[in-house]
Amino acid sequence: MGFIARILLLGAGLVLVTAVAIGGLWYKFSQPAPVPILDLQYWGPGKEKPDITTIKPFKVNVSSEVLDDLRDRLDLLPSLTPPLEGANFRYGFNTEYLQKVVQFWLNEYNWRARETFLNSLPQFTTHVGGLQLHFIHAKPREVPAGVRVLPLLLLHGWPGSVREFYELIPLLTAARPGAGFVFEVVAPSLPGFGFSEGAAKPGLGPAQMGVLFRALMERLGHKEFYVQGGDWGHVIGSAMATLFPKSVLGFHTNMVFLTTPLSQFRLLLGSFIPSLVVEPEHYNKVYPIVKNFMYILEESGYFHLQTTKPDTVGVSLRDSAVGLAAYILEKFSTWTDKDWRSLPDGNLEKKFSLTNLLDNVMIYWVSGSITTSMRLYSEAFTKQYLGLQIDSVPCIVPTAVANFPNELSYTPKKIAEDKYRNLVQFSHLPRGGHFAAFEEPQLLANDLWDAVENIRKIRFQSLSKIKK
Amino acid sequence: MGFIGKFLVFGAGLALLVGAGIGGLWYKLSQPAPIPKLELQYWGPGKAKADDITIKPFKINVSNEVLEDLRDRLDLLPPLTPPLEGANFRYGFNSDYLQKVVQFWQNEYDWRSRETFLNSLPQFSTQVGGLQLHFIHAKPREVPAGVRVLPLLLLHGWPGSVREFYELIPLLTAARPGAGFVFEVVAPSLPGFGFSEGAAKPGLGPAQMGVLFRALMERLGHKEFYVQGGDWGHVIGSAMATLFPKSVLGFHTNMVFLTTPLSQFRLLLGSFIPSLVVEPEHYNKVYPIVKNFMYILEESGYFHLQTTKPDTVGVSLRDSAVGLAAYILEKFSTWTDKDWRSLPDGNLEKKFSLTNLLDNVMIYWVSGSITTSMRLYSEAFTKQYLGLQIDSVPCIVPTAVANFPNELSYTPKKIAEDKYRNLVQFSHLPRGGHFAAFEEPQLLANDLWDAVENIRKIRFQSLSKIKK
Numbered sequence: 001m002g003f004i005a006r007i008l009l010l011g012a013g014l015v016l017v018t019a020v021a022i023g024g025l026w027y028k029f030s031q032p033a034p035v036p037i038l039d040l041q042y043w044g045p046g047k048e049k050p051d052i053t054t055i056k057p058f059k060v061n062v063s064s065e066v067l068d069d070l071r072d073r074l075d076l077l078p079s080l081t082p083p084l085e086g087a088n089f090r091y092g093f094n095t096e097y098l099q100k101v102v103q104f105w106l107n108e109y110n111w112r113a114r115e116t117f118l119n120s121l122p123q124f125t126t127h128v129g130g131l132q133l134h135f136i137h138a139k140p141r142e143v144p145a146g147v148r149v150l151p152l153l154l155l156h157g158w159p160g161s162v163r164e165f166y167e168l169i170p171l172l173t174a175a176r177p178g179a180g181f182v183f184e185v186v187a188p189s190l191p192g193f194g195f196s197e198g199a200a201k202p203g204l205g206p207a208q209m210g211v212l213f214r215a216l217m218e219r220l221g222h223k224e225f226y227v228q229g230g231d232w233g234h235v236i237g238s239a240m241a242t243l244f245p246k247s248v249l250g251f252h253t254n255m256v257f258l259t260t261p262l263s264q265f266r267l268l269l270g271s272f273i274p275s276l277v278v279e280p281e282h283y284n285k286v287y288p289i290v291k292n293f294m295y296i297l298e299e300s301g302y303f304h305l306q307t308t309k310p311d312t313v314g315v316s317l318r319d320s321a322v323g324l325a326a327y328i329l330e331k332f333s334t335w336t337d338k339d340w341r342s343l344p345d346g347n348l349e350k351k352f353s354l355t356n357l358l359d360n361v362m363i364y365w366v367s368g369s370i371t372t373s374m375r376l377y378s379e380a381f382t383k384q385y386l387g388l389q390i391d392s393v394p395c396i397v398p399t400a401v402a403n404f405p406n407e408l409s410y411t412p413k414k415i416a417e418d419k420y421r422n423l424v425q426f427s428h429l430p431r432g433g434h435f436a437a438f439e440e441p442q443l444l445a446n447d448l449w450d451a452v453e454n455i456r457k458i459r460f461q462s463l464s465k466i467k468k
Numbered sequence: 469m470g471f472i473g474k475f476l477v478f479g480a481g482l483a484l485l486v487g488a489g490i491g492g493l494w495y496k497l498s499q500p501a502p503i504p505k506l507e508l509q510y511w512g513p514g515k516a517k518a519d520d521i522t523i524k525p526f527k528i529n530v531s532n533e534v535l536e537d538l539r540d541r542l543d544l545l546p547p548l549t550p551p552l553e554g555a556n557f558r559y560g561f562n563s564d565y566l567q568k569v570v571q572f573w574q575n576e577y578d579w580r581s582r583e584t585f586l587n588s589l590p591q592f593s594t595q596v597g598g599l600q601l602h603f604i605h606a607k608p609r610e611v612p613a614g615v616r617v618l619p620l621l622l623l624h625g626w627p628g629s630v631r632e633f634y635e636l637i638p639l640l641t642a643a644r645p646g647a648g649f650v651f652e653v654v655a656p657s658l659p660g661f662g663f664s665e666g667a668a669k670p671g672l673g674p675a676q677m678g679v680l681f682r683a684l685m686e687r688l689g690h691k692e693f694y695v696q697g698g699d700w701g702h703v704i705g706s707a708m709a710t711l712f713p714k715s716v717l718g719f720h721t722n723m724v725f726l727t728t729p730l731s732q733f734r735l736l737l738g739s740f741i742p743s744l745v746v747e748p749e750h751y752n753k754v755y756p757i758v759k760n761f762m763y764i765l766e767e768s769g770y771f772h773l774q775t776t777k778p779d780t781v782g783v784s785l786r787d788s789a790v791g792l793a794a795y796i797l798e799k800f801s802t803w804t805d806k807d808w809r810s811l812p813d814g815n816l817e818k819k820f821s822l823t824n825l826l827d828n829v830m831i832y833w834v835s836g837s838i839t840t841s842m843r844l845y846s847e848a849f850t851k852q853y854l855g856l857q858i859d860s861v862p863c864i865v866p867t868a869v870a871n872f873p874n875e876l877s878y879t880p881k882k883i884a885e886d887k888y889r890n891l892v893q894f895s896h897l898p899r900g901g902h903f904a905a906f907e908e909p910q911l912l913a914n915d916l917w918d919a920v921e922n923i924r925k926i927r928f929q930s931l932s933k934i935k936k
Contacts, residue, residue, distance in 0.1 A: 004480075005476075007480045007483060007484075008476035008477060008479060008480040009476060009479075010479070010480070010483050011476065011477075011478070011479025011480035011481065011482050011483035011484070012476045012478070012479030012480070013479065014479055014482055014483055014486070015478065015479045015482055016479075045553075069544070069546075072544075073544075073787075076537070076540075076541075077787060078537075078786060078787060078836060079836070080782075080783060080786060080839075081666070081779070081782060081786065081836070081839040081840055082668075083779060084667070084668065084669060084670045084843070085513075085668055085669050085670070086670065087670060087779070091777065091778055091779040091843065091846055092776075092777035092778060092779035092780030092781070092782070093777075093779055093780045093783065094779070095779060095783065098783065198549070199552070200550075200552065200553055201552060201553050202552045202553070202554065202555060202559075297772075297776075298776050299776070300772065301769070301772040301773030301774070301775065301776040301777055302773060302777070304765075304768065304769040304772040304773065305769030305770060305772065305773045306769070307769065308560075308765075308766050308767070308769040309559065309560035309561075309769055309770070309798065310559055310560060311549070311551060311555070311559040311560035311561055311562070311563060312560030312561045312794050312795055312798045313560070313781065313784075313791075313795065314548075314549060314560070315548060315561065315563065315566065315788065315790055315791040315794040315795070316781075316784035316785050316787070316788040316790075316791020316792065316794070316795060317784050317791070318546060318548060318549065318791075319541075319545060319546060319784070319787075319788035319790055319791050320783065320784040320787035320788040320791060322783060322784075322787055323781075323783040323784020323785070323786075323787050323788060323791070324784065326780050326783040326784070327780055327781065327783070327784060330777065330780045368546060368547070368549070371548075371549040372549055375552070375559065378559055
C-alpha cells in the first residue's frame with residue numbers, strides 16, 4: 001500500500017475510533033447507578049448505644065455568661081486592616097462596613113427579644129442515630145373540614161439555619177382558600193448545625209443525614225412526607241427522594257446542582273449544539289461555560305477549604321464572633337446578587353435586615369457549631385461518599401424545581417431530567433437569589449403550594465385510571 | 469470518489485490536522501513572552517508622596533498591652549470542637565493537640581526573651597514605594613583578606629517570615645575556609661508581612677514587590693546582588709531575575725513552580741513519553757499526574773480562599789490568636805511531610821521546636837499583618853498580573869535549584885530549563901520539606917555556597933575567554 005493510502009487509512013481509523021468513543025462515553029454515562037442501601041447508623045461518641053426515643057420540648061435559652069462573653073469579644077475586637085482603595089466587597093467582606101455591623105450588634109441587637117421570637121415556633125429535640133436532633137414542628141392552627149394535613153420536611157443549608165424558615169413556615173401552615181391541603185412542617189437543624197448535635201465519627205454525609213431525617217419523620221408518625229430544600233437541603237432531600245422513593249411523596253428544590261459525568265458531558269456538547277441542552281431564553285444562564293466556571297472559581301474558596309481542612313479554619317471562627325459574622329454574612333451578600341461585590345457595603349441590607357441576619361449568625365455562635373457544620377463539606381467528598389454515586393441514581397419521585405434568577409448555578413431542564421425522571425414542575429421566579437426562603441418567602445411558598453397541588457393531581461389521576 | 473474513498477480522505481485530513489495542531493501548539497507555547505517593563509510605584513495611602521529615604525535602625529519592642537491582650541485571649545479560648553474519632557490531622561489541625569500548644573504558649577513561651585533573640589540580628593526600616601519596609605541587614609563579622617563580600621537578598625514566603633532565616637543567616641555571613649567570598653545578607657519582610665507595611669492600593673503582586681526590593685538593594689549600595697527564595701520568595705526572586713537580569717547576579721531557589729501552558733503541555737506529553745520530561749529516578753515525583761493533582765487539590769483550599777476572599781477570613785485570623793496559630797502551624801506540619809496528616813499531633817515538633825514555631829506566629833500576631841499577607845495571593849492572580857506572563861519570559865540569569873524531597877511540588881529539570889535558560893545547578897537534597905531554611909539550614913546553606921561558587925567560576929571563565 002502506498003504511503004498516502006496508509007495515511008488515509010490511519011485517518012479513517014482515527015475518525016471511527018473518535019465516533020465510537022463519543023458514543024460509548026454517552027452510553028456509559030447514561031447507565032444509571034444502582035440504588036445504595038443505607039441503614040440507620042450510630043454517630044455518637046464511643047460505643048454504640050440505643051437511641052432515647054423521647055421527644056422533649058426545646059426552648060432557645062442562652063446563659064448570661066455566653067452573652068457577657070460575646071459582649072466582651074465585640075468590645076475587644078482589635079483594629080481591622082482597612083480595605084484596599086476601591087476594593088468594596090471584591091476581596092471579601094469590607095472591614096469598614098463590618099465596623100457598622102459590629103456597632104449594631106453591640107448597641108441595637110437585642111438577643112433576649114430575638115430568643116422570644118425564635119421560640120415563637122414550637123421546637124423539640126430527640127435522639128436519632130446517637131445524635132440529639134433539634135427541630136421545629138409547626139402544625140396548622142386551623143384545619144378546615146375536608147382539608148388534608150400534609151407533612152413537609154424542610155431542610156436548610158450552609159451557612160443557613162432554621163432561622164431562614166421563620167417567615168416561610170406561617171405561609172405553609174395557614175390554610176389557603178380553595179386548596180385541598182395544608183402543611184405540617186418539620187424543620188430540623190442539620191446534624192452539627194445550631195442546636196443539633198454533630199457526629200463524633202467520620203462519615204456523616206448528606207445521604208446519611210437523610211437516613212436520620214427519615215427516622216425522625218417516622219418517629220413523629222409520618223411514614224410518607226414531602227421534602228423541600230435548597231443548598232445542602234437540596235442535596236439531602238435529593239438523596240432521600242432517590243434512596244427512599246416509598247417515603248418521599250414529592251421533592252421540591254430551589255437549587256439543583258449536578259456534576260455527574262453525564263451532566264458535564266451534556267453541558268460540554270451543548271456549547272456546540274445548544275438545542276441539545278437548553279432553551280434559547282435560558283441560554284445565558286448556562287453559557288459561555290468558561291464565564292460560569294470562572295465565577296464558580298471566584299466564589300468557591302470557602303468550599304475548597306471546608307472540604308479539606310474544616311477543623312483548622314473552624315478554630316478561628318469558633319474563637320472570633322466578628323470573624324464568624326464576616327465569614328457567614330459575606331455569603332448573604334454575594335449569593336443574593338453577585339453584582340453586589342462592587343458595592344462598599346455589599347448591599348447586605350437590601351433584602352435582609354441586620355437583625356434577621358444576626359439571628360442566623362447567633363445560632364452558629366451560641367451553639368459553637370461552626371466546625372461541625374463545615375465538616376459536612378468534607379464528608380460529602382470522601383472517596384466512600386462519592387462512590388455511592390447518588391447523583392447518578394435516577395430519582396423517580398415527583399420533583400419540582402424553582403429557579404430563582406440570582407441562584408449560584410442553573411441546571412437546564414433537559415439535564416435535570418437525566419436525574420429527576422418525574423419532573424412535574426420547572427419554574428422561573430421573577431426575583432431572588434440563593435437564600436430563597438429567607439429573601440422571598442412568599443414566592444417560594446407559592447411555588448411549593450403549586451408543586452404539591454400538581455403532584456397530588458397527577459397521583460389522583462393515575463389512581464382513578466387504575467380504578468377504571 | 470466512492471464513499472470509502474471520501475471517508476479515507478476525510479480521515480487523513482483529520483490526522484494531518486491533529487498532527488499540525490500539536491506541532492503548532494508546541495510552537496506557540498514555546499514563544500517567549502516579552503519582558504514587561506515595571507517602574508517603581510507608590511503603594512501608600514492617598515496621593516503619591518516622595519519616599520523618606522532615611523534608613524532607621526529597628527528593634528522589635530512589643531508593648532505590654534499587646535502581651536496582656538494576648539494572654540487574655542489565650543485564657544478566653546472557648547472549648548473547641550473535638551476532632552472526629554481517628555481524624556488525626558486529616559481534617560486540619562487537631563484541636564486536642566492544639567490545647568497542648570496553647571498550654572505551652574501560655575506557660576512556657578517567653579516573648580521578652582524571644583524579642584531579645586529576634587533583635588540579635590541587626591534590623592532597619594526605610595520607605596520604598598510609599599511603604600515602610602522592615603529588613604534584616606547582616607554583614608559578615610570578619611572578612612579575611614582577598615575574600616569578596618557578596619550581597620544576597622533573602623526572600624521568605626507565606627506563612628513564613630524573616631524568622632525562618634535566623635539559623636541560616638549565620639551560616640552565610642561566616643567566612644568559609646577556601647571560599648573566595650562570603651555573604652552580606654539583606655532579608656526583608658515582604659510588604660504586608662510582619663513589620664513591613666502593606667499596600668493601601670490594589671496591584672502589589674510579586675513582580676511589583678521585586679521592583680521595591682531592587683530599589684531597596686540600590687539604596688543600600690548594591691546595584692548587583694544574588695537572590696535566594698522559596699515559596700513567594702521564589703516567585704518574587706524569579707520575577708526579579710527575569711525583569712532585571714543586569715541587577716541579579718544569580719538566583720537560587722528551593723521551590724520551582726511553573727504552570728505555564730508549555731510546562732503543563734510538556735507534563736501531559738510526559739505521561740505518554742516520560743523521557744521527554746523526567747529522568748527515571750525522579751519519575752515518581754511527577755507521575756502519575758492524577759495522584760499529584762489530587763494531593764494539590766487536598767492541600768490548596770487555603771490558597772483558593774486567599775486568592776479570592778483574603779479580607780473575609782482575615783477578620784477571624786486577626787481576632788483569634790489561637791485560630792491564627794492553628795491556621796499557620798497546620799502548614800508547618802503538612803508541608804514538612806504530608807504523611808504527618810495521619811498523626812494525632814501532625815508530628816509538628818519533630819523538626820521544629822514549639823518556641824521557634826511560635827516566634828513566627830507571634831510576628832504575624834503582634835504586627836496584625838495576616839490580612840495584608842494573604843492579599844499577595846489575590847494580587848498574583850488578577851487578570852492584569854497574569855497578563856504580564858512573567859513565567860513565560862525566559863530567565864537568562866544563572867539559576868540554581870535545590871530540590872528538597874518533601875517539597876510540595878517537583879519540577880523536572882527539562883521543564884525548568886524552558887524558563888531558566890541558564891540552569892547551572894540542579895540538586896537533590898537528602899531530606900527536608902517546604903520550609904527548607906527553617907528545617908535544614910545547613911543543607912540549604914551548603915547548596916547556596918556551591919551554587920554561587922559555580923556561578924562565579926562560570927563567569928570568570930567567560931571573562932577570561934573574552935580577554936583572550
